[in-house]
Amino acid sequence: MATTTEQTTVVTEKKKKSKVFLIVLILLLVFGGWFGISKWNHAQHHAETDDAQVEANIAPIVPRVSGYVKQVLVKDNQQVKKGDTLVILDDRDLRMKLSSAEAALATAQSNLGVAEATTTAANTNVATTRLSVETIEAQMKTAEVSVWRANNDFERYENLYKDHSITKQQYEQALAAKQTAERQLQVLKEQRNQAAQQTRAVASQSAATGKQVNVANAAIQQRRVEVEDAKLNLSYTVITAPEDGVVSKVNVQEGQLVQTGQALFNVVLSDELWVVANFKETQLDKMKQGQKVTVHVDAFPDHDFEAVLSSFSPATGAKFALLPPDNASGNFVKVVQRVPVKIEFAKNDPLAKQLRAGMNVWVDVHLN
Numbered sequence: 001m002a003t004t005t006e007q008t009t010v011v012t013e014k015k016k017k018s019k020v021f022l023i024v025l026i027l028l029l030v031f032g033g034w035f036g037i038s039k040w041n042h043a044q045h046h047a048e049t050d051d052a053q054v055e056a057n058i059a060p061i062v063p064r065v066s067g068y069v070k071q072v073l074v075k076d077n078q079q080v081k082k083g084d085t086l087v088i089l090d091d092r093d094l095r096m097k098l099s100s101a102e103a104a105l106a107t108a109q110s111n112l113g114v115a116e117a118t119t120t121a122a123n124t125n126v127a128t129t130r131l132s133v134e135t136i137e138a139q140m141k142t143a144e145v146s147v148w149r150a151n152n153d154f155e156r157y158e159n160l161y162k163d164h165s166i167t168k169q170q171y172e173q174a175l176a177a178k179q180t181a182e183r184q185l186q187v188l189k190e191q192r193n194q195a196a197q198q199t200r201a202v203a204s205q206s207a208a209t210g211k212q213v214n215v216a217n218a219a220i221q222q223r224r225v226e227v228e229d230a231k232l233n234l235s236y237t238v239i240t241a242p243e244d245g246v247v248s249k250v251n252v253q254e255g256q257l258v259q260t261g262q263a264l265f266n267v268v269l270s271d272e273l274w275v276v277a278n279f280k281e282t283q284l285d286k287m288k289q290g291q292k293v294t295v296h297v298d299a300f301p302d303h304d305f306e307a308v309l310s311s312f313s314p315a316t317g318a319k320f321a322l323l324p325p326d327n328a329s330g331n332f333v334k335v336v337q338r339v340p341v342k343i344e345f346a347k348n349d350p351l352a353k354q355l356r357a358g359m360n361v362w363v364d365v366h367l368n
Contacts, residue, residue, distance in 0.1 A: 047287055048365070050361075053357075060265075062264065067089035069088075070088045071087070080244070098227070109220055239264075246267065251265055252265065268357055273355050275307065275361055291366055293366065295361050295362070296362040299359055305346070
């Protein structure tokens with residue numbers, strides 16, 4: 001009897017266990033089905049990714065001239081305003097270059113004055129020599145009249161002398177007057193030629209001095225450019241903040257030699273923050289600009305940031321890589337590509353100012 005009772009008890013316990021297992025199995029199947037259906041339904045109306053980070057504009061602080069650091073006026077993580085002085089370089093060398101450029105400009109201006117004075121004198125000489133030529137030509141006309149009269153008198157006295165109507169002395173006087181008039185005309189012609197040559201020489205000299213004035217003016221323009229360049233380089237010794245923001249780690253010390261184009265540190269601009277989320281290419285079919293986005297930031301797990309899908313990258317992230325993939329080698333393996341998507345925060349969220357560039361976020365795009 002005892003054995004039969006024990007067997008009955010064992011059978012009863014097995015039936016109870018089988019019923020519990022069946023109930024648990026049914027519950028698991030129901031829960032699993034509900035979970036799968038809810039996830040599938042959620043996937044039809046949402047696109048999610050955790051491959052996303054907060055981004056911001058970062059301005060590198062780069063000197064435009066080389067020099068030794070005289071003063072560093074900012075510290076790590078310091079808030080700065082646009083135009084605040086960050087670093088001052090030693091400007092003694094550049095001040096000397098500016099003084100040299102200003103002295104060269106003064107010399108060029110002095111040379112212009114000399115060239116203008118020389119040109120004025122040359123122009124005066126040209127006028128004087130031309131007047132001299134005109135005076136000699138006027139005298140030549142008078143001399144030509146005298147020659148014509150002397151020739152006529154000589155011919156008349158010559159005929160009278162042949163007829164023995166006048167004395168030989170009178171004849172010789174007429175001949176001498178004729179020769180004197182001709183000689184005076186010849187002298188005037190020679191003087192006119194010399195004056196004309198002198199006029200041409202002075203005119204050529206005047207043209208040369210005029211070119212010297214042009215050269216002097218060009219030299220002044222060049223020296224002025226050198227002065228402005230020296231002033232501009234001198235202004236570069238004071239490095240200022242390009243925009244409002246926060247200074248990164250300052251990797252420069254006083255007395256350090258910095259080169260043109262060397263990155264000293266960065267200023268993270270605080271005027272705008274956004275999210276760049278890398279979605280799979282298979283998720284983009286229903287995504288559009290202007291769709292509502294919910295952003296979860298790891299630093300603020302209990303707060304949902306409202307945002308809007310702003311724009312899509314023109315290429316996948318792989319295309320902007322340092323070594324983009326090249327599938328022409330024949331070893332092709334299809335890999336799902338990711339496309340960067342820009343997401344902008346709502347302007348009225350006060351916590352957005354506490355975000356920092358590089359923070360990890362999870363993004364949920366509302367497709368409908």
